[in-house]
Amino acid sequence: xxxxxxxxxxxxxxxxxxxxxxxxxxxxxxxxxxxxxxxxxxxxxxxxxxxxxxxxxxxxxxxxxxxxxxxxxxxxxxxxxxxxxxxxxxxxxxxxxxxxxxxxxxxxxxxxxxxxxxxxxxxxxxxxxxxxxxxxxxxxxxxxxxxxxxxxxxxxxxxxxxxxxxxxxxxxxxxxxxxxxxxxxxxxxxxxxxxxxxxxxxxxxxxxxxxxxxxxxxxxxxxxxxxxxxxxxxxxxxxxxxxxxxxxxxxxxxxxxxxxxxxxxxxxxxxxxxxxxxxxxxxxxxxxxxxxxxxxxxxxxxxxxxxxxxxxxxxxxxxxxxxxxxxxxxxxxxxxxxxxxxxxxxxxxxxxxxxxxxxxxxxxxxxxxxxxxxxxxxxxxxxxxxxxxxxxxxxxxxxxxxxxxxxxxxxxxxxxxxxxxxxxxxxxxxxxxxxxxxxxxxxxxxxxxxxxxxxxxxxxxxxxxxxxxxxxxxxxxxxxxxxxxxxxxxxxxxxxxxxxxxxxxxxxxxxxxxxxxxxxxxxxxxxxxxxxxxxxxxxxxxxxxxxxxxxxxxxxxxxxxxxxxxxxxxxxxxxxxxxxxxxxxxxxxxxxxxxxxxxxxxxxxxxxxxxxxxxxxxxxxxxxxxxxxxxxxxxxxxxxxxxxxxxxxxxxxxxxxxxxxxxxxxxxxxxxxxxxxxxxxxxxxxxxxxxxxxxxxxxxxxxxxxxxxxxxx
Ligand code: SF4
Numbered sequence: 001x002x003x004x005x006x007x008x009x010x011x012x013x014x015x016x017x018x019x020x021x022x023x024x025x026x027x028x029x030x031x032x033x034x035x036x037x038x039x040x041x042x043x044x045x046x047x048x049x050x051x052x053x054x055x056x057x058x059x060x061x062x063x064x065x066x067x068x069x070x071x072x073x074x075x076x077x078x079x080x081x082x083x084x085x086x087x088x089x090x091x092x093x094x095x096x097x098x099x100x101x102x103x104x105x106x107x108x109x110x111x112x113x114x115x116x117x118x119x120x121x122x123x124x125x126x127x128x129x130x131x132x133x134x135x136x137x138x139x140x141x142x143x144x145x146x147x148x149x150x151x152x153x154x155x156x157x158x159x160x161x162x163x164x165x166x167x168x169x170x171x172x173x174x175x176x177x178x179x180x181x182x183x184x185x186x187x188x189x190x191x192x193x194x195x196x197x198x199x200x201x202x203x204x205x206x207x208x209x210x211x212x213x214x215x216x217x218x219x220x221x222x223x224x225x226x227x228x229x230x231x232x233x234x235x236x237x238x239x240x241x242x243x244x245x246x247x248x249x250x251x252x253x254x255x256x257x258x259x260x261x262x263x264x265x266x267x268x269x270x271x272x273x274x275x276x277x278x279x280x281x282x283x284x285x286x287x288x289x290x291x292x293x294x295x296x297x298x299x300x301x302x303x304x305x306x307x308x309x310x311x312x313x314x315x316x317x318x319x320x321x322x323x324x325x326x327x328x329x330x331x332x333x334x335x336x337x338x339x340x341x342x343x344x345x346x347x348x349x350x351x352x353x354x355x356x357x358x359x360x361x362x363x364x365x366x367x368x369x370x371x372x373x374x375x376x377x378x379x380x381x382x383x384x385x386x387x388x389x390x391x392x393x394x395x396x397x398x399x400x401x402x403x404x405x406x407x408x409x410x411x412x413x414x415x416x417x418x419x420x421x422x423x424x425x426x427x428x429x430x431x432x433x434x435x436x437x438x439x440x441x442x443x444x445x446x447x448x449x450x451x452x453x454x455x456x457x458x459x460x461x462x463x464x465x466x467x468x469x470x471x472x473x474x475x476x477x478x479x480x481x482x483x484x485x486x487x488x489x490x491x492x493x494x495x496x497x498x499x500x501x502x503x504x505x506x507x508x509x510x511x512x513x514x515x516x517x518x519x520x521x522x523x524x525x526x527x528x529x530x531x532x533x534x535x536x537x538x539x540x541x542x543x544x545x546x547x548x549x550x551x552x553x554x555x556x557x558x559x560x561x562x563x564x565x566x567x568x569x570x571x572x573x574x575x576x577x578x579x580x581x582x583x584x585x586x587x588x589x590x591x592x593x594x595x596x597x598x599x600x601x602x603x604x605x606x607x608x609x610x611x612x613x614x615x616x617x618x619x620x621x622x623x624x625x626x627x628x629x630x631x632x633x634x635x636x637x638x639x640x641x642x643x644x645x646x647x648x649x650x651x652x653x654x655x656x657x658x659x660x661x662x663x664x665x666x667x668x669x670x671x672x673x674x675x676x677x678x679x680x681x682x683x684x685x686x687x688x689x690x691x692x693x694x695x696x697x698x699x700x701x702x703x704x705x706x707x708x709x710x711x712x713x
Pocket of ligand 1: 066098099100101216
């Protein structure tokens with residue numbers, strides 16, 4: 001049980017001296033208006049710094065925090081304002097590329113709905129008043145709810161929690177790769193093996209939208225480009241609702257939601273029985289499980305027929321090396337790794353990752369298991385103060401977690417955030433957070449950055465709002481207040497970070513520091529590792545045939561888990577599948593639509609055990625007939641002028657159905673009833689028709705000559 005209260009002295013010190021002034025000196029940006037010992041100095045551009053040419057932009061390296069992948073960015077700064085972001089060409093992870101979410105970081109930064117002042121019980125307050133409010137009920141068990149976190153922010157958070165008695169840290173991400181990580185750790189002894197899509201000649205993916213939101217999509221897009229260069233690799237995607245990766249596949253297979261494990265084992269069965277692919281290394285029980293997955297059983301469970309299984313197996317055998325990836329359920333990911341073992345992909349398209357020699361900096365990937373644990377602890381009355389940052393549990397939690405009740409049982413809820421959202425409305429104190437483009441940090445990408453790579457986040461410009469504090473500064477203030485050793489000398493997070501990086505690179509010289517900032521990255525020592533194979537894995541095959549219509553909540557590159565719904569660029573960007581903008585929809589297969597009696601644009605109510613949402617129908621062949629797919633991201637009730645009351649949120653009506661192997665909340669197992677409401681309204685789509693009306697805009701062949709989709713779709 002923790003007892004330490006927050007010492008306002010340190011926070012005020014950080015507020016007065018931290019961040020901007022030191023930051024801008026640190027990254028050699030023009031300091032026309034700086035804060036030094038409380039004194040503001042304003043210079044005219046008539047006498048700019050000698051390296052500043054008005055009208056000419058200067059690029060600075062930093063890190064993108066729009067999703068947990070942690071790509072490197074270059075930001076163009078002109079007259080002290082960040083104007084454009086691009087990928088940092090020097091990083092191995094994203095090699096000069098940036099996705100649309102990364103590009104939209106500017107709208108996060110300049111968003112007119114940013115919180116500019118602390119708030120206490122919904123009213124504007126000063127920092128001293130906010131800290132006093134936290135201390136009022138003060139003491140007790142302090143916990144943190146964050147998204148994925150790594151680098152020196154993680155170090156300070158650990159130090160702060162240890163110093164204040166060891167409260168828990170729940171790292172939450174709705175879109176995560178936990179199933180893949182857990183199965184990979186169990187079967188090949190490596191949760192984050194390097195994946196070489198570019199070296200594969202065939203890729204088979206089950207529910208892993210690697211071009212959209214899975215793991216590190218910008219890296220995978222680049223690798224995918226090489227994969228498609230001659231000799232062109234063959235992509236097969238198996239999933240209940242077409243993703244961006246599925247839309248790019250040569251062969252897209254619709255499987256009943258939750259039945260992908262059966263399909264993967266069915267492919268293994270064909271490999272073993274028809275192509276004599278050895279199952280050496282697999283235990284007898286695993287081999288026996290594969291032996292039971294003949295074509296008729298797989299077809300009954302998944303709707304995927306034997307011819308399709310044979311085609312997939314043939315593709316894998318004919319195009320070696322291959323790579324099989326999967327996510328969603330532990331068993332599916334385990335079956336995928338069994339396929340990799342059978343196909344001999346280890347060592348070619350899957351290679352061991354390296355351990356970071358500085359384990360305290362490694363990435364704590366978020367999970368939904370952590371969200372469940374947080375709700376349980378809160379409901380049990382075990383949390384006195386909760387700091388919440390980088391997550392919006394009131395928006396993402398399924399109804400069964402009773403998040404509102406859970407938050408009600410916490411003594412003091414403190415949101416540290418840039419925006420008001422559903423969660424801040426339930427918090428007692430809201431503290432304004434600096435934007436990632438105004439802040440310092442280090443980030444260790446969980447995947448794909450190269451051995452030991454640490455990405456540096458440096459401010460691109462002065463803070464827009466004087467009262468917003470950097471995340472590292474807040475953590476440093478808390479750690480100092482907790483009496484943590486060795487931190488008293490640091491006046492701000494910049495000072496701490498610079499000292500820590502100097503220790504890491506073995507030099508405290510100005511030139512060495514500037515070289516790190518210019519590169520936007522540095523390297524920590526690593527420890528080699530090798531795969532340790534465990535072929536004795538229990539794979540359970542679910543029977544979801546009795547589920548009827550099943551809700552599948554899909555993540556899209558754009559609004560993601562809903563965090564980007566307040567960015568007009570991303571609301572306006574057409575959805576990769578439906579091409580819809582500024583609204584939600586439900587994807588329904590034509591056969592299912594006929595059964596229900598609905599047509600495009602009809603409103604339907606989608607009812608689960610825990611609630612209902614009403615949205616319009618988008619009839620689409622890219623879903624399994626047993627699926628009703630609703631993209632996550634919209635449906636906010638309180639998230640600024642661009643997101644509030646736009647669309648519906650399918651996450652809140654999900655059942656809390658837990659994968660027993662990972663503790664993760666399944667997003668594709670909630671049975672729903674669908675009923676037409678009688679309303680019909682036009683769904684605004686930027687591509688309203690897929691017909692060319694004779695204009696020959698794109699070369700096509702009749703579908704009858706090219707059976708790309710199978711499995712009932
Ligand atoms: S994948 Fe996109 S949003 Fe995520 S870190 Fe990279 S550029 Fe940013």
